[in-house]
Amino acid sequence: MYLASLGKLALGSRLKALSDHFYGAADEVYRTLGAPIESRWLPVLRYLWDAGPNTVTDVAHAIGQTHSAVSQLTDKLVRAGMVRRRRDPADGRRSVLTLTDKAHAALAGLGPIWCAVQRGVSSSLEAHAAQLLDAIEACERSLQERPVAAAILAEHDAIKATPLRIVPYAPALREHFYRLNAQWLEHHFRIEEIDRAVLSDPERYILQPGGAIFFACLGEEVIGTCALLQESPGVFELTKMGVDETFRGLGAGKRLLEACIAEFHHRGGQTLFLESNSRLQTALRMYEKAGFVMQPSVRPGSHYERADVYMIYRPETSPRQP
Structure with missing residues (x-):
């Protein structure tokens, strides 16, 4: 039900x-x-x-x-x-x-x-x-x-008054990396084998190859996560972004996206891309505002069955913010 x-x-x-x-x-x-x-x-x-x-x-x-x-x-x-x-x-x-x-x-x-x-x-x-x-x-x-x-109103005031923090990966946060991504994957699609491997061992599949993982925290609550995966020298994938549906609307996704882009620039990255699905319109609009450009076809050799969207970061094309 x-x-x-x-x-x-x-x-x-x-x-x-x-x-x-x-x-x-x-x-x-x-x-x-x-x-x-x-x-x-x-x-x-x-x-x-x-x-x-x-x-x-x-x-x-x-x-x-x-x-x-x-x-x-x-x-x-x-x-x-x-x-x-x-x-x-x-x-x-x-x-x-x-x-x-x-x-x-x-x-x-x-x-x-x-x-x-x-x-x-x-x-x-x-x-x-x-x-x-x-x-x-x-x-x-x-x-x-x-x-x-x-x-309810008292709790809303408390939520709005609590600062949203973006923090880097720590071993104690590993379970949240799996939880937050599993939530949206199971809701919209399914957890594929590549997802299960990466989410179960982020140190091996994301951090050791030169990537980074960030978390959004609201007080003691871990409400969102996003990863920057280095595919090859200078080439990074924005991946595994998930925000707890209970806390959407607080700007956690935007802050996580900004953190990953800043890290990409800090590491001297040359190419930043992402794969997504056309059903996730809210996320796609956020990516476009941040400077990601839709490509005419899916990414060659994509690892994801659900991926029908391929976007590449072109900051010079991002719409100007008012």
């Missing part, structure tokens, strides 16, 4: 899909058994049935929905003849919601259905039903103590 691969980033979407599934199942049951209600009506109707007449504000607070959402649902319930608005005798400026006789009659006959719902959910989800309810309750408590929007 694609949303599952996004983890916490798609939490809201996954919960909505799960909610829609349960709403749909309940509506199917109500229709099949001839119950005159809809699943989305239940929180308001059931609360008014249990607690008696209440204001929209009180209902919204009790069921954990916004005042606007409860007000809109109330409009539907009024049109359906299930709820009536009347003036609060204690405060004429407020409206009080009360169930109609039609609603009382409908709800009074739903006992067997609600019992079946309880048992059916337990049967379908088995032990996960109790675990899910416990998890929901724990989440609700946590969100009351610290609203998620505030927590």
